[in-house]
Amino acid sequence: MRIKLGRPLLIRQISEYLGCRMRNGGENACLFAVSHLTTDSREVLPGDLFVALKTEKDDGHRYLGEAIRNGASAIIAASDAAHEVPQDTCFFSVADTWDALAQFAARFSGDIPHKTIAVTGSVGKTTTRHLLASVLGEKFKIHESSGNYNNLLGTCLTLLSMPGDTDLLIAECGMDAPGQISRMSRILKPDDSIITGIGISHLEKLKTVEAICRAKLEILDGMRGGSLFCPAAEPLLLRLSPIPVHTYSAMDTGAEYHAENVRETPDGFSFDLRTRDRTIAGLSAPLISQRLLAGAVLAASIGYLLGETEEEVRRGLRRYRPLPLRQNIQRFGEFFVLLDCYNACPDSMKAAGEAALHLVRMTGGKIILLLGDMSELGDNSDYLHREVGAYFGSIARDLFCIGRNAHLYASGVTGDCRVHTYLPDTDPEQVVNDLFPVIGRNDVLLIKGSRSAAMETYIPCLKEKLGY
Numbered sequence: 296m297r298i299k300l301g302r303p304l305l306i307r308q309i310s311e312y313l314g315c316r317m318r319n320g321g322e323n324a325c326l327f328a329v330s331h332l333t334t335d336s337r338e339v340l341p342g343d344l345f346v347a348l349k350t351e352k353d354d355g356h357r358y359l360g361e362a363i364r365n366g367a368s369a370i371i372a373a374s375d376a377a378h379e380v381p382q383d384t385c386f387f388s389v390a391d392t393w394d395a396l397a398q399f400a401a402r403f404s405g406d407i408p409h410k411t412i413a414v415t416g417s418v419g420k421t422t423t424r425h426l427l428a429s430v431l432g433e434k435f436k437i438h439e440s441s442g443n444y445n446n447l448l449g450t451c452l453t454l455l456s457m458p459g460d461t462d463l464l465i466a467e468c469g470m471d472a473p474g475q476i477s478r479m480s481r482i483l484k485p486d487d488s489i490i491t492g493i494g495i496s497h498l499e500k501l502k503t504v505e506a507i508c509r510a511k512l513e514i515l516d517g518m519r520g521g522s523l524f525c526p527a528a529e530p531l532l533l534r535l536s537p538i539p540v541h542t543y544s545a546m547d548t549g550a551e552y553h554a555e556n557v558r559e560t561p562d563g564f565s566f567d568l569r570t571r572d573r574t575i576a577g578l579s580a581p582l583i584s585q586r587l588l589a590g591a592v593l594a595a596s597i598g599y600l601l602g603e604t605e606e607e608v609r610r611g612l613r614r615y616r617p618l619p620l621r622q623n624i625q626r627f628g629e630f631f632v633l634l635d636c637y638n639a640c641p642d643s644m645k646a647a648g649e650a651a652l653h654l655v656r657m658t659g660g661k662i663i664l665l666l667g668d669m670s671e672l673g674d675n676s677d678y679l680h681r682e683v684g685a686y687f688g689s690i691a692r693d694l695f696c697i698g699r700n701a702h703l704y705a706s707g708v709t710g711d712c713r714v715h716t717y718l719p720d721t722d723p724e725q726v727v728n729d730l731f732p733v734i735g736r737n738d739v740l741l742i743k744g745s746r747s748a749a750m751e752t753y754i755p756c757l758k759e760k761l762g763y
Contacts, residue, residue: 296448297338301407301438301457303330306369306385309344312402313395317369318377318386327385329369332455333362334448341366347376348392348448355392371395393447400451401482409438409461411483412597415468415476415514416491417507418642420445422587422617423491424467426580426594430611434603435462445469450479471671473501473510480517487521488514489593493532494642502673508532524597526589527553543596545588552596554588561657564588568595568608575605580612583624583633584650586642591615624654628761629736631658635743636750639669644683644743648690651741660737661692665730665753667744668698668719676700681707688712691741693733695726698748727756 306327310317329344336358339345345362347355347370356372359379363370369385370376371392380386389395414424428439438461440453445467453466468479480488493508501507508531515523515538525532527542527550544550545557545566554566555574565579566588580591591612598608617623623634631654635647651662664687672679680700684707687694693713696704701716708714713733717726734740744750 296335296452297331297333297340297343298452298456299331300329300455301403301461302459303328304403305329309369309399310387312399313371313387313389314398315387315389315395318380318388327368332452333367334452336362336365339365339367342368344369344371346392346396347372348396371399396451397447397478397482400454401484404454404457404464407457407459407461409457409464410486411464411466412487412489413466413468413480413483413485413514413518414489414491415470415511416489417494417511418640418646419491419587419590420467420469420489421637423489423590423593424465425617426590426612426615427465427597429615430594430598430608431463431465431601431603433598433607433611434601436460437463437465439465440467447475447479450482454482468514470510470513473506474513476510477513477516480514482517484517484519485514485521486519487524487597488518489524490514490526490529490532491590492526492642493529494640505531505535508535512536524593526550543589543593545585545592552592554592557585557588559585559653559656564591566592568592568599570596570599575599575608578609578612580615582615583653584646585653586646586649627740627757630660630734630738630740632754632757633739633741634751634754635741636667636748637746639667639743639745639748640672641669641679641683644669645686647741647743648687651739652690654739655737658737658739660735660739662690663693663695663730663734663738663740664691665695665726665740665742665750666697666701666704667748667750668700670745670747677703680704684708688714692738693730695730697721697726697750698744723753723756727753727760731760 331343333339333343334346334348339362345367356376370380371387374388414420428437438457444453466483468476470476490511523538523540525540527544527547533540542550543552545554553569555569557566563581568575568578595608625632633651655662680703684704688708691712695715697717698719705714705716742750
């Protein structure tokens with residue numbers, strides 16, 4: 296990955312942030328400025344700072360030569376790599392490059408006066424993060440995690456790319472093993488934290504819902520006081536949290552922050568926000584699933600708590616737009632495509648189904664599904680695929696299932712839904728050819744699956760079929 300640093304840094308400043316002396320580089324090296332950082336040697340451009348990171352799959356130290364040939368002006372690498380770095384290239388020798396990058400990011404961001412909101416959860420964290428950015432951006436200078444920057448590397452790159460005038464950082468934290476969120480939290484030092492929910496998408500590694508819950512609560516490990524916000528419908532999370540929890544909900548009037556008078560509109564949903572001491576009436580958000588409404592309630596509530604006016608909250612909700620691969624609606628000829636394939640678990644599958652139901656109520660058409668596998672479900676995978684198949688079978692006219700779990704989806708379907716199954720290596724063109732005869736005017740084609748299923752690859756085939 297290659298990023299632009301939030302502000303250019305002199306080599307001597309990098310040395311101070313890393314807490315180590317620079318080797319090589321010549322007498323005037325401390326006067327050099329670096330504006331970009333790269334962790335992939337193939338992306339290095341002249342003048343970049345290259346960080347050699349070792350992962351389970353590869354080791355960046357193997358590509359020091361390539362990074363130098365591509366023009367890296369400075370290198371952060373393990374001390375035993377010194378002999379590979381020429382004398383005219385600045386070299387920072389560290390014991391562990393991951394630790395060095397984390398320290399660099401923490402100290403770099405520590406020089407910027409800002410507050411941090413950290414967001415984690417099994418489902419909905421990216422949408423919630425982006426809703427927060429949309430609403431809070433009406434009053435504050437926002438910097439948020441981009442793309443899939445929700446692991447340790449992404450957290451460091453998010454901090455290092457933060458502009459110096461940032462008021463508020465909204466950082467997303469993901470995980471697939473214990474300890475990961477804790478480390479990110481200690482780097483981020485959140486002022487407030489949000490857990491969007493505890494699902495079952497990590498059962499393969501964490502085994503129990505309680506273990507997932509404890510892993511998400513690691514978001515508190517680096518907190519500097521502040522508040523924790525959680526859905527009211529998470530009793531285990533509320534019980535295990537070591538600090539008091541502020542609850543929010545789209546529908547539960549017992550939550551501290553909740554919606555009232557929810558109304559479906561052609562553009563999404565409108566609602567009244569009820570807080571502990573007031574009601575803000577007539578808010579609206581362009582959401583196509585009521586399951587996403589809790590995120591809008593939370594964003595509006597935090598905007599209010601941070602001093603935004605009612606009008607700023609209204610504008611921020613109205614200008615929200617979905618991120619790529621997440622509940623994106625496209626018109627394809629006479630039918631609609633709802634593309635939601637950034638990730639998948641039973642909860643997000645049902646949320647996508649509700650979004651499709653919302654759309655067909657507007658269009659008058661039928662739902663057709665193009666469905667890929669769900670990943671990381673552990674021992675419950677078979678049962679959960681059947682359960683999701685049963686749900687989609689109850690709302691769809693045709694179900695096209697691709698992958699090694701296609702037969703499990705199919706076995707859960709009852710009723711009149713027509714089911715078509717395909718092996719994982721089936722040519723997408725064949726699936727699309729089978730799909731087209733059943734799609735009618737104003738129908739909604741929902742494309743959904745885990746990232747490993749790469750369901751977005753069907754979009755070019757659909758466009759080609761239509762002659763786009």
